[in-house]
Amino acid sequence: MAHLLVIEDDDRIRSLVLRSLRELGHAVDSAANGMSGLNAVVDSRPDLVVLDLGLPDVDGTQVLAMIRAVSAVPVIIASARDDDPSLVSALDAGADDYVVKPYTTAQLEARIRAVLRRTQGDAEQRQQVEVGGLRIDVRGRIASLDGAPLDLSPREFDLLLHLAENAGAVVTKKELLTQVWQQPWGGSEKTVDVHLSWLRRKLGETADAPRYLTTVRGVGVRLAAPAE
Structure with a gap:
């Protein structure tokens, strides 16, 4: 199982996602705002980040840019709408995939597995x-x-x-x-x-x-x- 980081400011959603992912066997950390999330990326070095775009302190696309400046960790964006212009910007800025709210645990888990398969395969080729x-x-x-x-x-x-x-x-x-x-x-x-x-x-x-x-x-x- 993977070490995940969930950056989400909504307490209810964050608690639900953490509980669901932990029940699937993942080790999961969380952050309620962008800067705390960036610090967690640097300190805990997760295998994958689930990043909400609508954060209270820093826009999610800016958080992604700061993450990309210090880490190649895979990032899945959580967005309210699949036609959100900021979602397109995030994908252009290096996000690996996205889920649209409200999403199910099964949908998120499928995205996590797909992204990790792809990125871990890339890592093997980089030997x-x-x-x-x-x-x-x-x-x-x-x-x-x-x-x-x-x-x-x-x-x-x-x-x-x-x-x-x-x-x-x-x-x-x-x-x-x-x-x-x-x-x-x-x-x-x-x-x-x-x-x-x-x-x-x-x-x-x-x-x-x-x-x-x-x-x-x-x-x-x-x-x-x-x-x-």
Whole structure:
């Protein structure tokens, strides 16, 4: 069974959902407002979050954005209407699925099972990332290039992994600060530049003579396999 977090301000609904999910064998935590829910995501690291959009302190779509800045935890949105514009915004912002109020426990449980199946399958596929001669063992936190191990610091490994998982796409420095340094509310892009310089050196290349890491001026950096 899963460790779930329910963020819902309605006491009656929250109590009913908690009792029903616990009866199904899940471990369930809860929060009555957005900021408490965000803190619970960081502190308790749930397997999945059920997030109400109509929260008293912070709009649910904003809570989702803050969750996404610090965690990839799957999120199921609870909405009053399936044509609610904020629901569309939430799905665009990274929500994994939604249920419409009033929903039954069976409906919510089915959504939870489907999302966890999908996301856990993605996690299994992420055990190894390959780009050209670059090999990254995600669980073992080991990287190699053309069969030779790379001596990377923890931050360099996280940086390389994020770029490799987005191979071929241009990743902005702001995204790197958010996803790798977990600084969604600001940070020095110079820090990113320094770590990219160190990473290039360990990959045996320079900014002027790139192989894997190419700077896209004014936009960000792209990792891709060298052209044959």
